[in-house]
Amino acid sequence: MNVTSFAQTRLWTLSVLCFAAAFALVIAGGLPERARYSGEIRADGQIVAPEIGAFAPPFQVTTLEGTFDLQAQRDTPVIINFWATWCIPCRVEMPELQAFHEAHPSIRIIALNLGESRSAIVDWVRALGLTFDIGMDSDQSIAGLYRLRGQPSTYVVSPGGAITSIFYGPTTRQSLKAALEPFLRTIP
Secondary structure (H helix, E strand, C coil): CCHHHHHHHHHHHHHHHHHHHHHHHHHHHCCCCHHHHHCEECCCCCEECCCCCCECCCCEEEECCCEEEHHHHCCCCEEEEEECCCCHHHHHHHHHHHHHHHHCCCCEEEEEEECCCHHHHHHHHHHHCCCCEEEEECCCHHHHHCCCCCCCEEEEECCCCEEEEEEECCCCHHHHHHHHHHHHCCCC
């Protein structure tokens, strides 16, 4: 065996040993919960993150009719939807959200527009006949809290404030009903 082959064999053996040691450390210590990594842990131990099982990041937003405060909705499920007028899948999804809202008016829907003008939002809402809350995330700070990956994106929040479902892309009233089924039995 020449010197080069011996050095390569030692390097390969050392690499395998390092990988095995790292693997053993991960197995022993475990990986962090995704929500712990992507959110924050509050003083009371609550994990707040845009992840299923974590508490929904709180926000207040100006709506077409006034304001919406997620923290004030702790007694009812909430559907948080991110959208834009130029988004074709958002346009397809909105009638589904409206139909769900009409069938279940006690469940709050807040549809957050991403940085467009009030007049463009109002025209779009009127054209589609939407009657649920429309928020204006003018600076997209709420989208930042939720680490938005694209629109439409929809988050289902339990009455206790935890995210129970996330839909990336357009959702349907049937999907929302299935995600909210546990809560539909307990509210009028």
